[in-house]
Amino acid sequence: MGKVRIFRVLGVLGFLLFIIVLLNSKGNYQRASASLNLDQAIGLSSFPIIEPTLKYGFVMDYYHAVEDVIKENEFLADILLRHNVPYEKIHKLAAATKDSLDVRTLRANKSYTLLNVDTTTAPDYFIYEPSPYKFRVYDLNDPSKSKEVKRKVDKVEKMASGIIESSLWNTMINNGLDYDLTTRMEDALAWSVDFHHIQKGDQFKLIYEEDHIEGEVVGIGDLIGAYFKNNDHEYFAIYFENERHNGFFDLEGRSMKRAFLKSPVKFSRISSSFGRRFHPILKKRKMHLGTDYAAPKGTPILAVADGVVSKRAFTRNNGRYVKIKHSGNISTQYLHMSKFNSKVKKGSHVKQGQVIGYVGKTGLATGNHVCFRFWKDGKQINHLKQNLPPPDPMPEAELPRYYAVRDSIKNILDSIDFDLSVLSQEVAQKVEDEQNEKSNP
Ligand SMILES: [Zn+2]
Structure with missing residues (x-):
């Protein structure tokens, strides 16, 4: 009798175990297949030989x-x-x-x-x-x-070029380039080139690093050299670093960095310049003592130079605004912000390029923009007309090393061609004429 009982108990346990295994494997199968696509799910049923997948x-x-x-x-x-x-x-x-x-x-x-x-x-x-x-x-x-x-990043050196037809954006797209290159180019040249006044026919050439991980392109790395031509002005930015310097330098070995940025917002357009204009809200002609940069709400507003915040306030006309005192009896002011950077307060020290607030339309403003005002010796002036002196070149003893780097980068930049097939006939013709003139003056 005892033996029979034991067998019955074992039988029941076995049956329960079978049910548990069945339920569990079903659960497994459903959960596993949830993360597989259809092909792989079909593959599972035919038991393929699986190579180990490392991730x-x-x-x-x-x-x-x-x-x-x-x-x-x-x-x-x-x-x-x-x-x-x-x-x-x-x-x-x-x-x-x-x-x-x-x-x-x-x-x-x-x-x-x-x-x-x-x-x-x-x-x-x-x-x-x-x-x-x-x-x-x-x-x-x-x-x-x-x-x-x-992850290990492989740097692959690349070249790019473009001629502006309508906008920088379109030029990038037409030449099959990553839009991130625009940011890199702006970072290198923002002190020399006014990217808000880009014109049809302006040209650029770039040498940069593309980041690859396990053979796939994952992003744009550092810029090595840049060339920009507008209104017959040519600009070169050469990346150089030694024990004492790193950054972009011009052909003479002067840092590309200036004390003041050309504008307080990236990727914006000037919607109203300094000078007399018809005021859209007051409906009368009035002197405009600033430069308006239109940009979407929330676009970061950058301090154009190192300084100390002298005001962070709200008024009926200015809306939320920040004023910064710089050296040389210069102050800059940024109006109509939607929001301040909460960490930047009256008395805060700010660095050039630091975010101080965000574009909005508080105060007397019809659309989202920042009204940028530049004060010198207590008077408001047009900052785009200021010719601030360029910084001194690096010490003479370091120049030979710099020139060697400069020459190799400039040679590559000079050798980069433009893809004329993506241009309109008019612009392509103009570039070809220029090139012919250069080769047989
Ligand atoms: Zn304004």
Whole structure:
């Protein structure tokens, strides 16, 4: 009798085990297929030979992976709790990583991957990928082993050129170039070229680094050299660094940086110049004592030079505005902001290029723009008419080394051609005439 009972108990246990295995494998299959596409799902049923897939330093075949994107207002805790990671573990992870890999720095719309060794338990790893350049591995079982890994970037030297027909944007698109190159070009030449007055027929040539990771282009790296020609003025910016300097220099070895930026906003257009004009709100002719730069609401407004904030206020006409005192009895003022940079207050020291606020239309303004005012010796003047002296060249002893670098970069820039096929006949003809004139003067 005893034996029979034992067999019956074993039989029941066996049946239960069978049910558990069945339910569990079904669960596995559904969860696994959720992250596979149709082709791969079909492939699974025919049991192909799987080559190990390496990702984030893991052999992915040993793990069950869930890939997703962080949603707006979603915190790491929300994601992990949803995947059955107990709150205590999440708390330990956050505490252990707060100095180096703070989980509060995770951002919406970035991808993440959860890895499980065993699908019946909670995930073992949370991998966050803020950009193709790096990823973070959070170890949920041993948070102290969490780390950030920077991927190896291969720099590939590239060349680009273009002739402006309508806008810089269109020129980039027509020549199949990455728009990020515009930013690089502006960074190098912003002190010399007024990018708000770009004209039809202006030309540029660039040498730059393209970033490759595992054979894929992931972005634009550093600019090495730039050439810009407008109104028969030629500008060169050559990147150079030694123990004492780094940055862009002109052909004489003077830093491209000037004490004042040409404008307080990037990628904007001048919507109203300094001088007499018909005021759109007051409906009468009035002296306009500033230069208006139209840009979308929220565009960062930059301090054009180092200085100290002398005013941060709101008035009926100016709206939210900031005034900065610079050396040489010069002040600059930025009007109609939608928002201040909360960290920049009266008395704050600001650096050239630092964000002080954001474009808006507070005060007396019809559209989103920044009214930029330049004060010298207490009087408002047109900053675009100021001829501020260029800085001194680097010390003479360093010049030979610089000239060697300059010559090699300039030779490459000189050799870059333009793609005339993307231009209108009129502009293409003009460029060809110029080139012929150069070769047989
Ligand atoms: Zn204005």
